[in-house]
Amino acid sequence: MKKIYVLHENNEWTVHLQNRLEELNLPYELWHLDEGMLDLSSEPPQGVFYNRLSASSHTRDHRFAPEYGEAVLAWLERHGRLVINGSRALRLEVSKVNQYMALNLADISTPKTLAAVGKQNIMDAAKALNMPSFITKHNRAGKGQGVHLFHSIESLQNYLDSSDFDAPVDGITLVQQYIEAPEPYIIRHEFIGGKFLYGVKVNTSEGFELCPADACSIEDMFCPTDGPSNDNAAGKGAKFEILQDYHPAFIDKYEAFLAANNVQVAGIEAIQDEQGTSYAYDVNTNTNYNSDAEAVAQTFGMLELAKFLQAKLDTLN
Template identity: 25%
Template structure:
């Protein structure tokens, strides 16, 4: 029986992972979240399942797999499989509101945020924050579903026109627009709840900052390997531990107004930076494969 199954949707992001597994001779099944499953079926595709479903999958298919995947992973877990970044992780990954609540519960700073599910409540929520602000989809990806507003009139006009962002779960975030110091956000990658590496990302306006895509020809996004302060590393590890995050990235920016480090996003789909040898000088996929091998042994 295959010891590892990888559930994924993006057509190209996982080529480096598959190549690393092949180099190490790790037999694995590559699964797409298509078709159907029987809740009474106790068979699992492998003892260890690695969830790689992206929140941005809704951008590539109107019939996205996000909620179907939550049910499927829970079914496999109940049938006896060990799941990396399973249903509980995916449920937080699929809600920026839950991410922010988790971060704030640890005493860490976040951008001022109001969570709404009715468009008619957006303006009232905005009035408690002030401008400039952004309205975000609760489920987003690659910067999708974010709009900036500089005045109440601008916001009210957009609401009246029906042009606000929409989220596939119907939930929106009204959030203070934080001016990131030097236009930089820091993405701290974790593996098994511990620091793996970090990069400073610039050029995306804190909206479209997908490290897996950022090295494509013509991209305006730049990335630099960094070692964050001990406080930031500790905070990222606390977030990963509280979320029970097996592998994922945590994003933070320094508020240029007061120097506060504000954490604002968790990405359970951490596919690592494109061109890692150029950016980092080493390939984190090898460390990920080491982790997968250890989990395979645990699942035997």
């Protein structure tokens, strides 16, 4: 029997999709790819293969999940299996440099960014950027990992010299233009089947870790999730809010970017500056949804994703 196969490395991020697949009574199987063995001379089973591997896998002691996952995806694609978010999507997931180059090719603005390996080159990159405020981030990250805001070269030097310096897993640190938004929020644009589903406004007043998944509260107490997502009593409003009647003109470019890179499921995060220019700065091909925000809007990303996978499975039967 043909099935939906979910390729992943994090049970907490997969359980919500699993629940929706069961709700629709769909045949499925989970492939947890933190480690394993693959016979390259064998043939994969028939079915739909959905890749949910994450750039932040190394923070869960799954250091080589993307590398092993890429081997599995190469095997599936070699045999012509129907893969959702295949090897190209995974390459974008684990490299912001790849993301920015692909976004720019699609005529989508990104913040000015320099890539550096080595502490001295990080300093040189900040000097070359020559901006009063800038941020550093990891090339391969997730949940805002490695993001720090600096207002001077001296403060960056102090960070690099301290025990707080967090070396990126792939060695590449990005030194990036700081986009100062007139209000403290970004918008994450969710896509299923390559088509825009909704935009979610994310309050950034508490920092850069913007993971919307319910499970982030389990893994990282500083990741804003369901726990503190509704803070109306404190006058702060919801951390995550799905926007109504939101469909900016640049969505067409985002959809074209996804199509050009064979990405079917994604969340694209963007920030707007004081002049109204929007910059895309992160592409999440392992996208998650906040249940509190969805309950208010009565729009459910994992349900729509399960229906999308069902439609793909039906094409094979």
